[in-house]
Amino acid sequence: MSLTDVIEGTRQAVKSDPHNAAVSFSVANALVPGTATVVDVRVRNHSLTVDEPPALGGTDTAANPVEYALAALGSCQVVTYQFWAARLGIPLTAVRVTVDGDLDLHGFFGFSHATRPGFGDVRVSVALEGPAAADRYEELRRAVDEHCPVLDLFRNETPVSTKLA
Incomplete structure:
Protein backbone atom coordinates (compact mmCIF):
# COMPACT_ATOMS: atom_id res chain seq x y z
CA MET A 1 0.00 0.00 0.00
CA SER A 2 1.43 3.39 -0.98
CA LEU A 3 1.45 6.48 1.23
CA THR A 4 -1.08 8.14 -1.07
CA ASP A 5 -3.36 5.11 -0.50
CA VAL A 6 -2.91 5.50 3.27
CA ILE A 7 -3.66 9.23 3.07
CA GLU A 8 -6.76 8.70 0.93
CA GLY A 9 -8.01 5.81 3.07
CA THR A 10 -7.60 7.91 6.19
CA ARG A 11 -9.31 10.88 4.53
CA GLN A 12 -12.31 8.69 3.67
CA ALA A 13 -12.47 7.12 7.14
CA VAL A 14 -12.40 10.54 8.80
CA LYS A 15 -14.91 11.96 6.31
CA SER A 16 -17.37 9.15 7.09
CA ASP A 17 -16.89 9.56 10.85
CA PRO A 18 -14.84 12.46 12.32
CA HIS A 19 -14.22 10.36 15.45
CA ASN A 20 -11.89 8.21 13.33
CA ALA A 21 -9.36 11.06 13.46
CA ALA A 22 -8.85 10.65 17.21
CA VAL A 23 -6.03 8.25 18.08
CA SER A 24 -4.31 7.52 21.39
CA PHE A 25 -0.88 6.14 22.11
CA SER A 26 0.42 4.56 25.30
CA VAL A 27 3.90 3.71 26.53
CA ALA A 28 4.75 1.83 29.76
CA ASN A 29 8.04 2.53 31.56
CA ALA A 30 9.57 0.69 34.53
CA LEU A 31 12.91 0.90 36.31
CA VAL A 32 14.89 -2.32 35.80
CA PRO A 33 15.34 -3.85 39.29
CA GLY A 34 18.82 -3.52 40.70
CA THR A 35 19.73 -0.53 38.54
CA ALA A 36 19.72 3.19 39.22
CA THR A 37 18.89 4.47 35.75
CA VAL A 38 18.00 1.63 33.37
CA VAL A 39 14.38 1.78 32.24
CA ASP A 40 12.45 -0.90 30.35
CA VAL A 41 9.98 0.66 27.90
CA ARG A 42 7.06 -1.17 26.27
CA VAL A 43 5.35 0.25 23.19
CA ARG A 44 2.66 -2.01 21.69
CA ASN A 45 4.62 -5.23 20.89
CA HIS A 46 7.98 -3.48 20.99
CA SER A 47 10.47 -2.88 23.76
CA LEU A 48 13.42 -0.59 24.18
CA THR A 49 15.85 0.33 26.89
CA VAL A 50 16.66 3.75 28.28
CA ASP A 51 19.78 4.55 30.32
CA GLU A 52 22.04 7.45 31.16
CA PRO A 53 25.74 7.91 30.39
CA PRO A 54 28.13 7.36 33.33
CA ALA A 55 28.50 11.12 33.83
CA LEU A 56 24.79 11.16 34.78
CA GLY A 57 24.92 8.04 36.98
CA ALA A 63 20.31 6.24 24.78
CA ASN A 64 18.98 8.53 27.50
CA PRO A 65 15.49 10.08 27.56
CA VAL A 66 16.47 13.39 25.98
CA GLU A 67 18.34 11.57 23.19
CA TYR A 68 15.17 9.55 22.54
CA ALA A 69 13.22 12.82 22.46
CA LEU A 70 15.58 14.13 19.77
CA ALA A 71 15.31 10.78 17.96
CA ALA A 72 11.51 11.02 18.13
CA LEU A 73 11.65 14.48 16.57
CA GLY A 74 14.06 13.41 13.82
CA SER A 75 12.18 10.25 12.92
CA CYS A 76 8.83 12.03 12.97
CA GLN A 77 10.33 14.58 10.58
CA VAL A 78 11.47 11.82 8.20
CA VAL A 79 8.02 10.17 8.25
CA THR A 80 6.20 13.50 7.87
CA TYR A 81 8.42 14.46 4.93
CA GLN A 82 7.50 11.17 3.24
CA PHE A 83 3.77 11.66 3.84
CA TRP A 84 3.69 15.28 2.71
CA ALA A 85 5.87 14.64 -0.34
CA ALA A 86 3.31 12.02 -1.40
CA ARG A 87 0.39 14.29 -0.59
CA LEU A 88 1.84 17.24 -2.51
CA GLY A 89 3.14 15.12 -5.39
CA ILE A 90 6.74 16.18 -4.76
CA PRO A 91 9.28 13.50 -5.81
CA LEU A 92 11.61 12.63 -2.96
CA THR A 93 14.41 10.06 -3.20
CA ALA A 94 16.11 10.60 0.18
CA VAL A 95 15.48 12.31 3.51
CA ARG A 96 18.15 12.72 6.18
CA VAL A 97 17.48 14.57 9.42
CA THR A 98 19.94 15.49 12.15
CA VAL A 99 18.66 16.91 15.43
CA ASP A 100 20.88 18.59 18.02
CA GLY A 101 19.76 19.90 21.38
CA ASP A 102 21.36 21.86 24.20
CA LEU A 103 20.41 21.18 27.80
CA ASP A 104 21.69 22.99 30.90
CA LEU A 105 22.03 20.54 33.81
CA HIS A 106 21.43 23.35 36.32
CA GLY A 107 17.71 22.81 35.80
CA PHE A 108 17.67 18.98 35.95
CA PHE A 109 19.76 18.81 39.12
CA GLY A 110 17.98 21.76 40.72
CA PHE A 111 21.16 23.80 41.00
CA SER A 112 19.25 26.81 39.66
CA HIS A 113 15.50 27.33 39.71
CA ALA A 114 15.92 29.97 37.00
CA THR A 115 17.09 27.34 34.47
CA ARG A 116 14.65 25.10 32.60
CA PRO A 117 15.27 21.37 33.04
CA GLY A 118 14.50 20.83 29.35
CA PHE A 119 16.19 21.84 26.14
CA GLY A 120 17.13 25.49 25.79
CA ASP A 121 17.73 25.12 22.05
CA VAL A 122 16.97 22.43 19.46
CA ARG A 123 18.24 22.53 15.89
CA VAL A 124 16.86 20.39 13.06
CA SER A 125 18.87 20.00 9.86
CA VAL A 126 17.10 18.38 6.91
CA ALA A 127 18.74 17.13 3.72
CA LEU A 128 16.35 16.27 0.90
CA GLU A 129 17.20 14.65 -2.43
CA GLY A 130 15.05 14.44 -5.51
CA PRO A 131 14.51 15.86 -8.98
CA ALA A 132 12.09 18.68 -8.07
CA ALA A 133 12.96 22.38 -8.07
CA ALA A 134 14.21 23.96 -4.83
CA ASP A 135 10.98 25.93 -4.35
CA ARG A 136 8.98 22.66 -4.22
CA TYR A 137 11.23 21.38 -1.41
CA GLU A 138 10.75 24.66 0.43
CA GLU A 139 6.98 24.17 0.04
CA LEU A 140 7.44 20.67 1.47
CA ARG A 141 9.48 21.98 4.42
CA ARG A 142 6.72 24.48 5.28
CA ALA A 143 4.08 21.72 5.14
CA VAL A 144 6.16 19.45 7.37
CA ASP A 145 6.85 22.26 9.85
CA GLU A 146 3.09 22.86 10.04
CA HIS A 147 2.04 19.21 10.40
CA CYS A 148 4.79 17.23 12.18
CA PRO A 149 3.27 16.00 15.50
CA VAL A 150 6.54 15.76 17.43
CA LEU A 151 7.75 19.14 16.16
CA ASP A 152 4.45 20.50 17.49
CA LEU A 153 5.29 19.00 20.91
CA PHE A 154 8.64 20.78 20.90
CA ARG A 155 7.23 24.11 19.72
CA ASN A 156 4.01 24.40 21.69
CA GLU A 157 2.94 23.92 25.26
CA THR A 158 1.02 20.66 25.59
CA PRO A 159 -1.24 19.99 28.57
CA VAL A 160 0.30 17.24 30.69
CA SER A 161 -1.05 15.94 33.97
CA THR A 162 0.76 13.67 36.41
CA LYS A 163 -0.62 11.72 39.35
CA LEU A 164 0.54 9.03 41.68
CA ALA A 165 -1.26 5.74 41.04
Missing part, protein backbone atom coordinates in the same frame (compact mmCIF):
# COMPACT_ATOMS: atom_id res chain seq x y z
CA GLY A 58 24.05 5.46 34.34
CA THR A 59 25.74 2.49 32.73
CA ASP A 60 25.41 3.73 29.13
CA THR A 61 23.58 0.61 27.92
CA ALA A 62 21.21 2.71 25.81
